[in-house]
Amino acid sequence: MIGEKIQISDEDRCEWCHGDELYREYHDKEWGVPCRDDDTLFEFLILEGAQAGLSWITVLRKREHYRKVFDNFDARKIAKYDDSKVEELLQDPGIIRNKLKVNSAIRNAKAFLKIQKKHGSFSEYIWSFVNGKTIHNHFSSLKDVPASTEISDQMSKALKKEGFNFVGSTICYAFMQATGMVNDHVFSCHKSSQH
Numbered sequence: 001m002i003g004e005k006i007q008i009s010d011e012d013r014c015e016w017c018h019g020d021e022l023y024r025e026y027h028d029k030e031w032g033v034p035c036r037d038d039d040t041l042f043e044f045l046i047l048e049g050a051q052a053g054l055s056w057i058t059v060l061r062k063r064e065h066y067r068k069v070f071d072n073f074d075a076r077k078i079a080k081y082d083d084s085k086v087e088e089l090l091q092d093p094g095i096i097r098n099k100l101k102v103n104s105a106i107r108n109a110k111a112f113l114k115i116q117k118k119h120g121s122f123s124e125y126i127w128s129f130v131n132g133k134t135i136h137n138h139f140s141s142l143k144d145v146p147a148s149t150e151i152s153d154q155m156s157k158a159l160k161k162e163g164f165n166f167v168g169s170t171i172c173y174a175f176m177q178a179t180g181m182v183n184d185h186v187f188s189c190h191k192s193s194q195h
Contacts, residue, residue, distance in 0.1 A: 014189045015142050023057055032191060034134055034180035036123040041179060042112050043073040046105050048175045049166030050096050056174075058096075065094035070105065075116075078109035104166040111163035127181065129155045135182045138192070145184050148173045 013027055035041055047066065051059045059066075069092055071077040081089075089095060089102050112122055119125040129151055139145050152173035159167040176182045185192040 012189065013191075014184075014186050020057060022060055026060055028191065031178055032180050032183045032185055035178075036127065038116065038122045039073060039075075041122055041126060042075050042109070043067075044175055044178050045108060045112070045164075045167070046070070046073060048171050048178065049104055049108065050098075050101050051174070052101070052166055052168075052171060054096065062095055065092075069095060075109040075112045078105055079113055081106045081109075101166060108164050108166070111159075115162060126155070126179075129158075130176070130181045134180055137182060137184050138187055139184060140187050142186060145186075146173065152176060 013024065035044070047059050047063065050066070067073060069089060086099070086102055086106070090097050090099060095102075115122050115125050135151075137145070148169035152169045155172040155176070156167050156169040159172070173182075177184050183192070
């Protein structure tokens with residue numbers, strides 16, 4: 001029937017998102033979709049750093065609140081945060097209250113703005129690591145998906161050199177997956193060949 005919604009079962013998705021509606025929606029609509037918008041790329045970079053040592057679902061559940069208290073991830077505003085703003089954020093139970101991670105968001109905002117100035121856009125710069133094109137992997141299961149690659153190693157080193165932190169190779173690879181620089185939807189997933 002025209003307009004009928006097709007039901008997709010968890011068996012037709014990557015196994016990491018099974019059993020949670022927020023995770024499923026993120027998997028189906030965002031994860032692995034090529035993103036070239038600077039503001040969205042910056043948001044993902046900050047959230048991936050916030051996730052270090054935690055599960056992604058923890059961050060995903062807090063994302064809307066992050067957007068509210070971090071000025072919708074406006075790098076220009078975040079770059080100007082002072083000590084009192086940091087203290088205010090550290091009192092907020094709606095975010096991950098880690099001083100290093102909060103300070104990292106400010107530091108990364110400043111580095112992000114420098115990259116934009118130097119390269120015209122952050123998107124141009126970050127996508128250059130994959131020559132502007134999504135790398136399509138064809139893994140058969142989650143256990144085959146790497147935690148990092150040679151490219152994420154290079155990206156991590158380059159970002160650190162530019163002044164970023166909380167950008168280790170594993171964080172960079174998760175960022176690449178989230179923003180569609182790599183398509184790591186497993187072979188059996190309904191999203192594996194849609195990009």
